[in-house]
Amino acid sequence: MASKKKRNSTEGKENLVSPFPDEVLECVLGFVMSHRDRSSVSLVCKDWYSADRWSRTHVFIGNCYSVSPEILVRRFPNIRSVTLKGKPRFSDFNLVPANWGADIQSWLEVFASAYPHLEELRLKRMTVTDESLEFLAHSFPNFKALALVSCDGFSTDGLATIATYCKNLTELDILENGIEDLGGGWLSCFPENFSSLEILNFANLNSEVSFDALERLVTRCRSLKVLKANKSVTLEQLQRLLSRAPQLVELGSGSFSQDLTFQQYAELKNAFNNCRNLHTLSGLWEASSLYLPALYPACVNLTFLNLSYASLQSAEFAKLLPNCPLLRRLWVLDTVEDKGLEAVGSSCPLLEELRVFPAEPVVGGGGGVTESGFVAVSRGCRKLHYTLYFCRQMTNAAVATVVQNCPDFTHFRVCIMNPCQPDHLTNEPMDEAFGSVVKTCTKLRRLAVSGLLTDLSFEYIGRYAKNLETLSVAFAGSSDRGMQCVLEGCPKLRKLEIRDCPFGNVALLSGLERYESMRSLWMSACTVTMNGCRLLAREMPRAKKGCPSLRSHPLRIIISMHGRLSR
Amino acid sequence: MSTLLEHDYIGLSEVSPAMENSEKISSSSSTVSSELNDKSNTLNLKETELRLGLPGSESPERKFGGGVSEKSGCSLGVLKTLVSGAKRGFSDAIDVSGKWGFSGNAGSEVDLSKGAVLFSPRGGNGGKSLPVLEGATQKPGTAAPVVQVVVPASPKPVAEKKPQISTANDHGMAPAAKAQVVGWPPIRSFRKNTMATNPAKTSDDTEGKSGSGCLYVKVSMDGAPYLRKVDLKTYSNYTELSSALENMFSCFTIGQCASHGVPGRDGLSESRLMDLIHGSEYVLTYEDKDGDWMLVGDVPWEMFTDSCRRLRIMKGSDAIGLAPRAMEKWSGTVGVLHGTLILSS
Numbered sequence: 040m041a042s043k044k045k046r047n048s049t050e051g052k053e054n055l056v057s058p059f060p061d062e063v064l065e066c067v068l069g070f071v072m073s074h075r076d077r078s079s080v081s082l083v084c085k086d087w088y089s090a091d092r093w094s095r096t097h098v099f100i101g102n103c104y105s106v107s108p109e110i111l112v113r114r115f116p117n118i119r120s121v122t123l124k125g126k127p128r129f130s131d132f133n134l135v136p137a138n139w140g141a142d143i144q145s146w147l148e149v150f151a152s153a154y155p156h157l158e159e160l161r162l163k164r165m166t167v168t169d170e171s172l173e174f175l176a177h178s179f180p181n182f183k184a185l186a187l188v189s190c191d192g193f194s195t196d197g198l199a200t201i202a203t204y205c206k207n208l209t210e211l212d213i214l215e216n217g218i219e220d221l222g223g224g225w226l227s228c229f230p231e232n233f234s235s236l237e238i239l240n241f242a243n244l245n246s247e248v249s250f251d252a253l254e255r256l257v258t259r260c261r262s263l264k265v266l267k268a269n270k271s272v273t274l275e276q277l278q279r280l281l282s283r284a285p286q287l288v289e290l291g292s293g294s295f296s297q298d299l300t301f302q303q304y305a306e307l308k309n310a311f312n313n314c315r316n317l318h319t320l321s322g323l324w325e326a327s328s329l330y331l332p333a334l335y336p337a338c339v340n341l342t343f344l345n346l347s348y349a350s351l352q353s354a355e356f357a358k359l360l361p362n363c364p365l366l367r368r369l370w371v372l373d374t375v376e377d378k379g380l381e382a383v384g385s386s387c388p389l390l391e392e393l394r395v396f397p398a399e400p401v402v403g404g405g406g407g408v409t410e411s412g413f414v415a416v417s418r419g420c421r422k423l424h425y426t427l428y429f430c431r432q433m434t435n436a437a438v439a440t441v442v443q444n445c446p447d448f449t450h451f452r453v454c455i456m457n458p459c460q461p462d463h464l465t466n467e468p469m470d471e472a473f474g475s476v477v478k479t480c481t482k483l484r485r486l487a488v489s490g491l492l493t494d495l496s497f498e499y500i501g502r503y504a505k506n507l508e509t510l511s512v513a514f515a516g517s518s519d520r521g522m523q524c525v526l527e528g529c530p531k532l533r534k535l536e537i538r539d540c541p542f543g544n545v546a547l548l549s550g551l552e553r554y555e556s557m558r559s560l561w562m563s564a565c566t567v568t569m570n571g572c573r574l575l576a577r578e579m580p581r582a583k584k585g586c587p588s589l590r591s592h593p594l595r596i597i598i599s600m601h602g603r604l605s606r
Numbered sequence: 607m608s609t610l611l612e613h614d615y616i617g618l619s620e621v622s623p624a625m626e627n628s629e630k631i632s633s634s635s636s637t638v639s640s641e642l643n644d645k646s647n648t649l650n651l652k653e654t655e656l657r658l659g660l661p662g663s664e665s666p667e668r669k670f671g672g673g674v675s676e677k678s679g680c681s682l683g684v685l686k687t688l689v690s691g692a693k694r695g696f697s698d699a700i701d702v703s704g705k706w707g708f709s710g711n712a713g714s715e716v717d718l719s720k721g722a723v724l725f726s727p728r729g730g731n732g733g734k735s736l737p738v739l740e741g742a743t744q745k746p747g748t749a750a751p752v753v754q755v756v757v758p759a760s761p762k763p764v765a766e767k768k769p770q771i772s773t774a775n776d777h778g779m780a781p782a783a784k785a786q787v788v789g790w791p792p793i794r795s796f797r798k799n800t801m802a803t804n805p806a807k808t809s810d811d812t813e814g815k816s817g818s819g820c821l822y823v824k825v826s827m828d829g830a831p832y833l834r835k836v837d838l839k840t841y842s843n844y845t846e847l848s849s850a851l852e853n854m855f856s857c858f859t860i861g862q863c864a865s866h867g868v869p870g871r872d873g874l875s876e877s878r879l880m881d882l883i884h885g886s887e888y889v890l891t892y893e894d895k896d897g898d899w900m901l902v903g904d905v906p907w908e909m910f911t912d913s914c915r916r917l918r919i920m921k922g923s924d925a926i927g928l929a930p931r932a933m934e935k936w937s938g939t940v941g942v943l944h945g946t947l948i949l950s951s
Binding site: 347538572 | 754786792832
C-alpha cells in the first residue's frame with residue numbers, strides 16, 4: 040500500500056524514505072522498547088519522528104528539570120506511563136539541601152489534562168506531597184501503578200488516599216523513601232471489593248499494618264505476584280500469607296525471628312515448600328538462624344536474594360547458599376564477612392551481581408569484608424559483571440586479580456569506607472587498582488572509585504574507559520589534571536559526580552565541550568569558585584552557538600560551594 | 607521494583623513554547639536548554655548573571671512549586687536569611703583560590719551543612735538586586751540557567767570536621783578518620799537509619815561485644831531439642847530476663863506449671879513463693895567468663911551482663927549443689943517461677 044495518512048502536517052515535500060503507511064511504521068516501532076533506541080528512532084527522519092511521537096506510550100525522563108511538562112505533552116500525546124527522576128543522586132546522602140525542588144505537582148497538573156488515561160507513574164528522588172498523591176488518586180481513573188523510590192515529602196496518609204480511590208491499582212511500590220510513617224492504617228483503606236493488586240511493596244514502612252486486612256487483601260487478589268511485607272509481619276503471619284498466595288514470584292518476608300512451636304515451624308516450612316515459583320526473596324529482618332532452614336525449599340528457583348537487611352553470620356549464610364543454585368543477584372550485609380563470601384564463590388557459579396552493604400555504615404568502624412572476600416567471589420563467580428562493594432580495606436593486587444577473573448564488569452563500584460585510604464599492604468595509592476579495572480574491563484559503563492588516588496588513576500580512566508557513562512569520585516585526585524583527563528578521555532561520559540576533590544576552575548572549564556553531551560555534572564566541596572561558575576555559564580551558550588545544528592541535550596550542572604574556615 | 611533505566615535523551619527539535627512557560631522553566635535553575643530559548647538566544651548569550659533562588663522553594667505561599675517565582679517578594683526574604691547566614695561561607699568561597707585544602711588547610715573545617723543558597727544564571731530576576739553578586743544585570747526575558755551553584759547557608763553544629771587528610775601525593779598512612787563525614791560512606795539515609803536501629807548481631811555468643819548495642823548469648827534448656835539466643839541488652843533486670851525466657855521456653859514445660867504469671871518487680875506473695883520454691887523444677891544458671899557455672903541472680907544486673915557468656919536452664923535435680931544455697935539467700939524479693947527458672951531481683 041502506498042497511501043500515506045499524514046497526521047503531522049508535512050510541508051508537502053516528497054518523502055523519500057518511508058514506503059509504507061504510518062500505521063505500519065508505528066506498529067513496528069511499538070516493538071522498540073528501549074528508551075535509547077526510541078530516541079535514535081526519532082532522529083532518523085520526520086516520518087519516524089512522527090511515528091515515534093504518536094506511538095510512544097512510555098516516556099522516561101532522567102532529569103525532571105531537563106524538560107517542562109508542557110513540552111512533554113505536546114510532543115507525546117499518548118503517554119500512559121511516565122518515569123521521572125528528580126534530584127541528583129547525592130541527595131540520597133544528604134548532600135543536597137532540603138526544599139531543593141523536583142516537586143511532582145506541576146507535572147501532575149499538566150498530566151491531568153493531557154493524559155487523563157495515565158496508568159503508571161514511577162518516581163525517583165522527587166518530592167511528593169500527600170496533596171499530590173490525593174490529586175493523583177482523583178485525577179486518573181485508570182491509574183494502575185505507582186512506584187516511589189527515594190522520594191520524600193509524603194506520609195502514609197497519602198498512601199491511604201491511593202488505596203482508597205485507585206480502583207484499578209495493580210502496583211504499589213514504596214521503596215526507601217523519606218516517608219512520614221503515621222501508622223499502618225493505610226493498608227486497611229483498600230476497599231473490600233478491590234482485587235486487582237499484583238505488586239505490593241511496603242517493606243520499608245515500619246508501622247504495623249492490620250494483619251487481618253492484609254490477609255484478606257492477599258486472599259482476594261488472585262493475581263498478586265509480588266508481596267514485600269514489612270517487619271511488623273511475624274513468621275506465623277507470613278506462613279498464613281504464603282498459604283494464601285503460593286503463586287508469588289517475589290517475596291519480602293517480615294521479621295524472621297519469633298518464638299515458634301514445632302508445629303508452627305513445620306507449617307512454615309510447608310508453606311515455603313509450596314512456593315516454588317519464587318525468583319526473588321528479600322526482607323528477612325532480624326533473621327534468626329534457627330528458622331532459615333524453613334526457607335530452603337523455596338530457594339530452588341531463586342535468582343535474586345536480597346539479604347541487605349538481614350544480619351546473617353557466615354555460618355548460617357554458608358548453609359543457606361547451596362540451596363540457591365540458580366542465584367544471579369545477591370545483596371548481603373558485610374556481617375557475613377570474608378568467610379561468607381568464600382561460600383558465595385563456591386556455591387553460586389551463575390552469579391552476575393554482588394552488592395555488599397556495610398552493617399555499620401560509618402567511617403573508622405571495624406569488621407566487615409576485605410579484599411580477600413572479593414577475590415574469593417571472583418574466583419568462583421566468573422560471570423560477575425556488577426558489583427557494589429563496601430569494605431574497610433583493599434589492595435591493588437586484589438582488584439587486579441578480581442578483574443582478571445571477571446573481565447566482563449559493566450558496573451564496578453568499590454567503596455573503601457575510610458576516605459583516602461591507601462593499599463593496606465603496600466601503602467601505595469589505589470591508582471593501579473582502578474587502572475587495572477579500566478584496562479581489563481572494556482565494557483565498563485559505571486565506575487565508582489575510592490581510597491587514596493592521585494591523578495594517575497584518572498589518567499588511566501581517561502585513557503582506557505572508553506565506554507564509561509557514569510563516574511563517581513570522592514576524596515581523590517591531586518590536581519585539575521585528574522578531572523581534565525576524564526573529561527577529555529571518556530567520550531561516552533554522561534554523569535559525573537565529584538565531591539571533596541581538588542578540582543577547580545581550570546578543570547571545570549576544560550569540560551565546556553563535553554558538557555554538551557552529558558546528562559549531569561555534580562561537584563561539591565571542590566575548589567571551584569563563583570567566578571569559575573560565572574565563566575562557565577557565560578561560555579556555555581557560546582559553545583552551543585558554534586554548532587547550530589547540534590541538538591542540545593538537557594543538561595544539569597550543579598556545583599555546591601562550601602564555606603571553608605581555615606585554621 | 608521499579609525498572610528505572612539509565613538516562614534517556616529527549617531530543618527536542620521544535621522551538622518549544624517554553625517562553626510562555628518561561629517562568630517555570632527558567633526558574634528551574636538547574637538546566638541548560640538553550641533549545642528552549644531559541645527566540646531569546648541572542649539575548650541569553652550575553653547573560654551570565656547568577657541568580658539566587660532555590661528551584662523548589664519560591665514563594666512559600668505557593669504550595670506546589672516547580673521553580674522560583676519572580677513575582678513574590680518572599681524569594682528576596684528567603685534570599686536575605688540565607689545570604690546573611692551564608693555571608694561568611696560565601697566570601698570564603700570567593701576568596702578561595704585554586705588551592706586545595708589538602709595541602710594548605712589540613713584540618714580545615716569543611717562545612718557541609720544542608721541549608722543552601724542557590725545561584726543560577728538566568729536572565730531576568732524580576733528586578734531584584736542581588737547584593738552579593740557584582741555585575742548582576744537584570745534583563746527581562748528569561749534565560750535557561752546553565753549552572754546551579756549551591757552555597758550552604760550557615761555552618762550547622764552538626765557539620766562534622768573533615769578528617770585530617772594527608773596530601774594525595776603523600777604516601778603516609780590513612781588519616782585517623784574517626785570523625786564522621788557528611789554523606790559518607792554513600793549509603794541511603796533510609797538504610798543508615800534502619801541499620802542504626804537494628805544493629806548487627808554479634809558474631810559469637812562467647813564473645814558478646816558489649817557496647818556495640820547488643821549482647822546475644824545462647825540459652826539452652828535441659829530436654830529441649832534446640833537452643834535459643836537472647837540479647838541481654840534488651841533487658842534491664844533479672845525479672846525481665848526471666849519472663850522472656852519463660853515465654854521462650856514455655857512450650858517445653860509440662861503439666862506442673864501452675865501459672866505463667868510473671869512476678870512483679872516486688873516479688874511474689876509469700877504463699878505463692880513457697881509454692882513455687884517447693885515445686886520448682888528448673889534452675890537458671892550461666893557460664894561466666896572464667897568458664898564456671900554460676901547461679902543467676904547473685905550479682906548486680908550489670909555485672910551479670912558483663913560476665914555472662916551463655917545461659918542454661920538446668921533441671922533442679924542437676925542443680926543440687928546450687929539451688930539450696932540459693933534458696934537460703936533469698937528473702938522476700940525473690941521471684942520464683944514454677945516450672946521454668948529461678949531468679950532474684
